Amino acid sequence: MNSLRICVLRDEPVRGDGGFVLYWMVAARRTRHTFALQRAVAIARKARRPLLVLEALRAGYPYASDRLHRFVIDGMADNAARLRAAGVAYHPYVEPRPGDGKGLVAALARHACAVVTDDFPAFFLPKMLAAAAAQVPCRLEAVDGNGLLPVRVADRAFPTAYAFRRFVQARLAAWVADAPAPDPLGGPGLPRLPGLPDGVAERWPATEESIDLARLPIDHDVPPAPIRGGEAAARERLHDFVAQRLDAYDADRNHPDRDATSGLSPYLHFGHVSAHEVFAAVAPGWAAPPEGRRPDGRRDGWWGLDPSREAFLDQLVTWRELSFNRSALREDAATYDGLPPWARRTLEAHALDPRQHLYSLDDLESARTHDPLWNAAQRQLVREGRLHNTLRMLWGKKVLEWSPSPREAFERMTHLNDRYALDGRDPNSAAGIAWCLGLFDRPWGPERPIFGTVRYMSSQNTARKVAVREYLRRHGP
């Protein structure tokens, strides 16, 4: 495991007299293909101490809802089964009320040889980690298992996919070779942990899969999504995609009426599957581009694979990792102010243009606009927790067109996506939205009202280019 993956937040020797090594799982919520768990196991083996995995879910984080909670708790059931079978202590904890979990990590860390956790460059996790670092009295490491490349491998954020592709193409082969262990729990067993430190289980009791979400102070107006979360569902989804849909990905992925996308985004977001495992399933044995291929930033043919695999890997590697790189290196990544200067310039020059349709956030949230295709997209987001890629672009463009200002449009899109999308609050998802306002894109003439030179899209043209009849029917009122 490359040292760029490990961020030492508290640099102390591993305590020989600790009761266990603590892995505080917050982002890579899985037991396979995970650098963080692998690191925690390695420290525990060397110290000959048990491992304790704490998987926590707060109640008071932004947008906490039945939907997001259900998905994470599904994953906890998988992790519980796997870890308990491997003889590793596992403590799943869902906060009953905001703040109740305060002190749990510190209470465990007092007895720990060292603490390992996940490094995730977005949402409230960096702040939570910084706060925890002040409470943990022993060695604390945050492990970056987000992507094929460590998120901090570059020292700058890239402005375009083209520029990032050049960078990735020159380095990817080496990083692909440095993959996490498929099963970090394999090999010699660890000593068993006799029990949690006194008082911990009483004050912070373990959560059951059957927990009653209705009793939690979270947003009950966003019901669970129609898909199950967790590592097992993620793996099933991955293998189903590779077997059933990958071959037609290039031809079908942009067509809302065809069931052609991978649907892996929510699982990647919650760490129920790793980018490495997805990569290995899609491009088994891939080690390097064809002989003599230059890292020129071009998309086609670089991998030496068929067009469908190349198209999917461009999503998984170029676009996803571009957004993680941006999220880790730019403080303003998740804000309107983080848009490229040309885009802000042109949007603000048109901020006061008259709007033909001006909707309130409530109109948008309730899918009450004059545009049936947009309403269908919004209903898919609200009902299913996802939004087809092709329509997400159109969806965002129209939020810009129908909002009082570009800044307000950005806030609304972020709100709707973070609240309803299972993969909201993720760098990749956030970049997909910001793209609608010019991020990673280029200007396109002619200059238009509201958009300026930001790329324009119309529902009419979208419906002309791709079939949406079935989509409109399925996501009708």
Next chain:
DNA sequence: ATCGGCTCGCGCAA
């Protein structure tokens, strides 16, 4: 049906 122009910033070649 296809084509060019619209427009900006970059990386590289010269």
Next chain:
DNA sequence: TGCGCGAAGCCGAT
């Protein structure tokens, strides 16, 4: 300094 090129577009001319 010039040039080619880029997430998925749009529109009008041919």
